[in-house]
Amino acid sequence: MPLDALTDAPNAIEVTNLGVRFRRNRRGRRSLKDLFAGSARRTRPGEFWALHDVSFTVKRGESIGVIGRNGQGKSTLLKLVAGVLLPDEGNVAVRGGVAPLIEITGGFVGDLTVRENVRLTAGLHGMSRTDVDRRFDGIIDFAELADFTETPYKHLSNGMKVRLAFAVVSQLEEPILLVDEVLAVGDKAFREKCYQRIDELLADGRTLFFVSHNERDLRRFCTRGLYLDKGKLTLDAPIDEVLDAYNGDYA
Incomplete structure (x- = not known):
């Protein structure tokens, strides 16, 4: 076609x-x-x-x-x-294309640093090196990992890993967003950042396919x-x- x-x-x-x-x-x-x-x-x-x-x-x-x-x-x-x-x-x-927020921390490499993982994961999802460079600071700021860019991924806490994964995948410009329970993790402040980011993507005309047990999120x-x-x-x-x-x- x-x-x-x-x-x-x-x-x-x-x-x-x-x-x-x-x-x-x-x-x-x-x-x-x-x-x-x-x-x-x-x-x-x-x-x-x-x-x-x-x-x-x-x-x-x-x-x-x-x-x-x-x-x-x-x-x-x-x-x-x-x-x-x-x-x-x-x-x-x-x-x-799809931006998959499913099994969200999959695909990251434990021995690579946060910086290297951002470049690798974004690149595997089709983001050009120029786009990665342009978006890198925003990804790190969103994930609240400014002090950990040279830290090996395997040394991050589970919460840090989830924040990094969401920050990377939510920056993809794919028209379809697939979300599987990702908003059930993280603290309240980070969940609100996720909510706002998804609101922005929907306002931009993205298609959302969302699996959740949270009735409030589904209605929102x-x-x-x-x-x-x-x-x-x-x-x-x-x-x-x-x-x-x-x-x-x-x-």
Whole structure:
């Protein structure tokens, strides 16, 4: 598809008949015979569908909250949209790059300094060296790590690591922002900085795909909700309606 068609397409994300299967202890591996069998035949003892027959679209600039109990496929769905997990059935089409705030401290190298990690991680996400240089001071200020730029990453506290990761990824200029419970960490002051940064990104027209158990955060950032239960999409509606249904089921 030509680049201008990607830019003009109304949907940022299109998910069609999506399914992903796991074993109880590890990801299932399919044999060549399995690939040519029907889905019922491919489901073997000890396996389950983390997501099954899930379909929805997300328009550009929409803010979507994904809701459900633990183990219902929310984070799995986010990883499928991010492209770090491949589906067993169906398709995920993402039009535009993603800034993934999922498993947020992953990808940083313990023996490298904070400075080196900023350059490495931002570069791996496609930021040019010139952009990294231009944004470096702002990233460090946001993360509140001005006194630690030459400190090896492995010597940072967990809170420092999260602040650094959020500061880097939230500076990416990708049109789609994927967030998985990142606002549940850090102290109150840092969470408020995260809130303000996400508000800025949304005001800039970014698309938000947000997984959280925090009802206040979901109501603050999202206009629409997807309710997952037992790997199925049971409700796609305005966020207040979805939260009401969830609370009614599990009050």
